[in-house]
Amino acid sequence: MLATTSAQAAWLLPLTIPICIWVAWSDMKFMLIKNQAVLALMAVFLVxxxxxxxxxxxxxxxxxxxxxxxxxxxANAAGLIGAGDAKFAAAMAPFIARQDSALLFMIFASVLLGAFATHRLFRLVPAVRRMTPDWTSWDKQGDFPMGLALAGTLLIYLALSLLAGG
Structure with a gap:
């Protein structure tokens, strides 16, 4: 059973969905997670x-x-992750129960692999490229919009908490 209860997730999940969509879209389009999105996620947990x-x-x-x-x-100073990724991960952290850390890392690893493969595949599809011609992430060789994976990880964790009961 997850340490975050379904009642707690019921409060948090609906409020995080639009922010996570914003983060994923913004990171794919601009390769940037805006500070306003990080602050919005923090405000959700604050209230x-x-x-x-x-x-x-x-x-x-x-x-x-x-x-x-x-x-x-x-990690950012060492050049391992972007500053926006670091800030968004920190804003996500209060949503995650410490006892669920191992599960969270498994969710993140799975989401990261899926997001990476999907992003790389979709950038090869001409119809997708025509619909999103100005997305920076399509052409950034060696870079990946980690906000896509981070946002997905938070949403899946909260959805699992909601469905797990407790």
């Missing part, structure tokens, strides 16, 4: 988290943000 979680759990989940933002800054 809905207060309703969804007991106060002690809510406050502890903010420590997840601190840990992930610190790790993200180090």
């Amino acid at each position: 809905a988290g207060l309703i969804a979680f007991p106060l002690d759990a809510y406050l502890w989940r903010w420590s997840h943000f601190a840990v992930v933002i610190a790790a993200g800054f180090v």
Whole structure:
């Protein structure tokens, strides 16, 4: 069973869906996760988290943000990930129960592989390219819009939490 309950996910999932779509689209089109999207996701947890979680759990989940933002800054400084990816991952962190970390990494690995393969395949399809001719991610050799995988990971985690009951 997941540590994030279905009742908690019921508060969080509907509010995160539009933000995750925005992040995935923006990263594919511009190779950029806008700070407004990161702040919007944080605002969702700031407000809905207060309703969804007991106060002690809510406050502890903010420590997840601190840990992930610190790790993200180090990874960004080392050239491993983009700054937007690091900030969005940190904004996602309070939504994830620490006890579910191993599951989250499995979800992320699966989503990353699927998103990468799908992105690379779709950029080879002329009809898709004609519909999205100005998407930066199609032509960035060696780069991948990680926001696509990060957003998908958060949505799948929350959907699984919702469906798991508890």
